Amino acid sequence: MTKLSVEAKVGVFVVIGMIILAYMSTRVGRIQYTGDRGYEVYAYFDSAEGIVEGGPVEIAGVEIGHIKDISLEAGKARVVFQINPKVRIGEDTEAVIRTKGVLGDKYVELVLGAPNARPVKSGGRIERTQSPANIDNLLKQLSSIGTDIKEITQSLSGVLGGKEGEASLRNIVDNFRQASDQLREMVVSFNQITEKINRGEGTIGKLINEEETVDNINTTLTSINDYLQKEERFRTYVDYRGEYLFDSNDMKSYLSLRIQPKEDKYYLLQLVDDPAGKKKVTETTTTTGGGSPSTEYREEIEKDELKFSAQIAKRYYNLGLRGGLFESTGGVGADYYFLDDRLILSLEAFDFDPDRNPHLKFKADFTPLHYIYITGGFDDFISDEGNESVFVGAGLRFSDEDLKTLLSDAPIPNTR
Amino acid sequence: MIIKTIEIIGLALIRFIEEFGRVMFLFLATIVWMFRLPFRLHAIFKQMEFVGVNSLLVVILTGTFTGAVLALQAYHGFRLFSAESLVGSTVALAMTRELGPVLTSLMVTGRAGSAMAAELGTMRVTEQIDALYTMAANPIKYLVVPRVIAGVLMLPVLTIIADFVGIIGGYIVGVGLLNINSGIYIDKMIEIVELDDIFNGLVKAACFGLILSLVGCYKGFYTTGGAQGVGRATTQAVVIASVSILISDYFLTAAMF
Secondary structure, three states: OOOOOHHHHHHHHHHHHHHHHHHHHHHHOOHHHOOOOOEEEEEEEOOOOOOOOOOEEEEOOEEEEEEEEEEEEOOEEEEEEEEOOOOOOEOOOEEEEEEEOOOOEEEEEEEOOOOOOOEOOOOEEEOEEEOOOOHHHHHHHHHHHHHHHHHHHHHHHHHHOHHHHHHHHHHHHHHHHHHHHHHHHHHHHHHHHHHHHHOOOHHHHHHHHOHHHHHHHHHHHHHHHHHOOOOOOOEEEEEEEEEEEOOOOEEEEEEEEEEEEEOOEEEEEEEEEOOOOEEEEEEEEEOOOOOOOEEEEEEEEEOOOOEEEEEEEEEEOOEEEEEEEEOOEEEEEEEEEEHHHOEEEEEEEEOOEOOEOOEEEEEEEEOOOOOEEEEEEEEOOOOOOOOOEEEEEEEEEEEHHHHHHHHHHOOOOOOO | OHHHHHHHHHHHHHHHHHHHHHHHHHHHHHHHHHOOOOOOHHHHHHHHHHHOHHHHHHHHHHHHHHHHHHHHHHHHHHHHHOOHHHHHHHHHHHHHHHHHHHHHHHHHHHHHHHHHHHHHHHHHHOOHHHHHHHOOOOHHHHHHHHHHHHHHHHHHHHHHHHHHHHHHHHHHHHHHHOOOOHHHHHHHHHHHOOHHHHHHHHHHHHHHHHHHHHHHHHHHHOOOOHHHHHHHHHHHHHHHHHHHHHHHHHHHHHHHO
């Protein structure tokens, strides 16, 4: 083996060094995207925080270019991308600055839009951009929200907490109790008024209780209707319905006249034939000599009496509210309209008496045909006198258009 | 007493400046003689073999084990916050930017810098350098220039080898012993290490090569005091060159990165 010359040894040594250097350089260097291969597009970002020149540009996690230049223009960051010529991006592409890795390296992700969008030309602009969420800003917002919440709870505890707050709360409850007492009294006196009307006392009572009045009202209303016919929204409906009560095995009938001057408002006059009869309470005050006056209440049930309803109703979108006389007592009701008013759910509450539960009635009316409807529900379901009953029934409803012919040809049905 | 103390300080400063000036003069003379014909290529190659090729084994050993121990230490640190994947890049960055050039230079200082001082010192005390003058052969051209050229050229080559074997040493420990995923290890390394890191390390190595060969030659060239003087010159050459390398390393790093 011949001995290597000095020059050969040094030469080999240097060549090895050069090879290692070249190998490491190619591995480490970013030679894939050096030079001006590809085309340039640019975008404006509110903030280019974290991205660097030479940083990657990716689509779906695949590197397709790099950031060529970052500069400030009119308060915004103008970022120029160099993109691989094989990759086409549409005009509706969105450039988003995203974070990757534990260390929070920032890169630009292009989110492609519709596949058939027009491609961005070389030197063109990507319009839609999204800057990185600044953690500082987020924290600032969160802490200001926290401060707001704290203020609210503080002022709440200032109002409600402490002795003063307790006192005012108690005050509110007391006021409420007083108000409900007064309401009860009001209902009682209202009851008395309606009873008087029922007994035919006073003008209203006479008016309502006499048969001919009904006829009169009807004819009057018909003529009013005729007069107001041009008024489009003015409508009158006559309605008869029967409800079969399962528990008492009886039929409850209603005859109603509904005058509807406006789409969202109507007046309802109704005669009710209730098998349970009408309750009549007589109050007798006797004063014996020297003693205090003693009052005696007597309840009578008059099976043959008709009940009378007179209500005013107002409708808000799908919700209707009613108030007035319900079966000869004061009450309120709510209706909810479904399916173009063909299905109506109603809840009525009336006959408020301090000694009894009020009369609650739930019903659902469904109108499959123009004139005919079917009904079903639960009457007086919190009764404490055993009057609760499920019912089903059907009814006929005619509008004034139909009514005109009916009234002229047919007699008004006798409700008795 | 006080004046004596101040005198000592002053003398030290004057000596330092004197010595620094003489090194600079030697450096200037070297540059001047470097470009004067004839180029003594064979002498340069001999020095390159001595400084470079013969230092290969010691540099490979140093580099490998430095990289390995670096991986081991970095792993224990990074494991605290689950960043084991960064061990590779840490080793590679440390080797290319810092440890490769510095450790190689220190090893070569110990091996070749001391030898230069001893060789030239012996020639000085045995009046061989004076003999060269009488033969009209400039001793700077004949003795110093080849050594300086060899130092400047060979140190980067040794450094790139040290970087490489250091990274391999780190890889063996990180992937082989500590079970870091090989793909992630290499990928992270490639991602984080830049071309500039390697090249700046090589520039540093060239500067260190200049320092160690120049200091070695200077100490040997101006040796006085017989065999004892040669020993002192050798020691001083190694100490001064090592310290100068470490100090200039700071300033080079600050200027480069």
